[in-house]
């Protein structure tokens with residue numbers, strides 16, 4: 001007899017995450033892998049008829065371009081179970097009705113997720129149940145540790161999937177290919193050859209009505225503590241022998257353990273700023289503090305920069321500049337590797353060029369290699385030339401990749417408990433320095449490129 005399909009229970013089924021990301025992601029997964037067997041169960045506190053839920057599923061699948069022949073049986077089989085995740089009787093009944101094997105996806109506010117996990121600890125879950133949790137994972141190192149301990153009382157580590165959707169982005173996964181499958185780059189991926197690395201995710205997007213979440217998080221927690229440090233981990237980890245989750249996640253945790261604020265001085269290693277009114281591509285953007293739901297007294301930053309060092313043999317002395325901001329005029333979503341100058345350029349060649357650079361563009365995906373070459377006119381004059389390759393369209397949305405891995409019970413594309421704790425351990429001293437007002441909160445006009453003078457590395 002064929003194995004039963006995995007049941008994906010989405011807790012928080014009427015929410016924004018489900019509509020915008022999870023169901024479309026699932027749609028693209030099923031489009032790329034139409035023979036996959038999955039049952040979708042929506043669960044939430046609100047009243048929703050079976051028809052309305054199935055329409056939601058159908059609409060999201062259609063939006064994702066999923067063939068009706070694949071979409072229809074899954075949508076028609078999909079059920080909505082009205083459930084308050086904090087009510088013991090209702091959760092028991094949800095678990096009994098959902099069937100196995102089971103994935104419980106918490107598309108819920110973090111505080112509710114924590115309470116719901118406490119309830120699961122009390123009532124237990126069927127063996128083999130997988131738990132998928134969205135960021136933020138805890139609100140500080142201590143709460144992340146406590147949440148890890150609690151989750152481990154419910155299911156084993158490899159059944160906990162801490163989500164970071166950047167790990168499903170093909171251009172970020174390409175870091176593994178570009179690093180480890182190229183003889184040309186492998187030997188030079190060290191401090192001997194690399195001068196600095198910039199990991200930048202500057203968005204033109206402003207607050208867009210997300211004050212409820214963003215104003216409490218800010219740029220450092222929203223992007224650097226999670227996504228940018230995960231990119232750094234892929235960029236800087238030691239070479240894995242295989243792509244097995246235990247091995248790759250172990251190597252990522254290892255490099256994160258060696259990561260600290262530049263000079264171990266979080267105040268000098270970080271910068272923060274907040275946008276004021278401005279305009280982006282004709283859209284006028286109000287001052288951040290004038291946005292609905294923002295508390296000016298929180299001093300939330302919308303742009304942050306953190307320089308870190310990795311205290312190990314491979315990376316000693318190389319600054320990694322992690323920067324991300326909102327309402328930035330010139331969107332830049334890229335990893336830029338600047339190489340050291342050659343040890344000697346033959347005397348007689350006129351060299352006015354910049355250092356060699358490798359630019360990994362994360363969105364849209366492309367790779368640029370900038371090299372010094374003989375100029376078109378005078379062969380004794382060097383100029384910078386760019387080799388450009390497009391990465392092409394991903395096979396599915398990032399959430400599709402991640403859901404696929406969860407349904408396969410493969411934790412490779414999610415964050416292990418100790419990694420999650422390291423991410424907090426790295427940024428907590430920065431937050432403490434900011435709270436103590438050791439770093440001024442600068443401002444920049446929406447649509448500008450942020451305050452001048454950033455991107456430099458303080459002397460250690």
Ligand SMILES: O=C1O[C@H](COP(=O)(O)O)[C@@H](O)[C@H](O)[C@H]1O
Pocket residue numbers: 203205222223
């Ligand atoms: O997790 C988040 O990521 C997005 C950026 O990711 P993208 O895939 O949408 O480009 C960011 O805008 C958001 O603030 C943050 O919470």
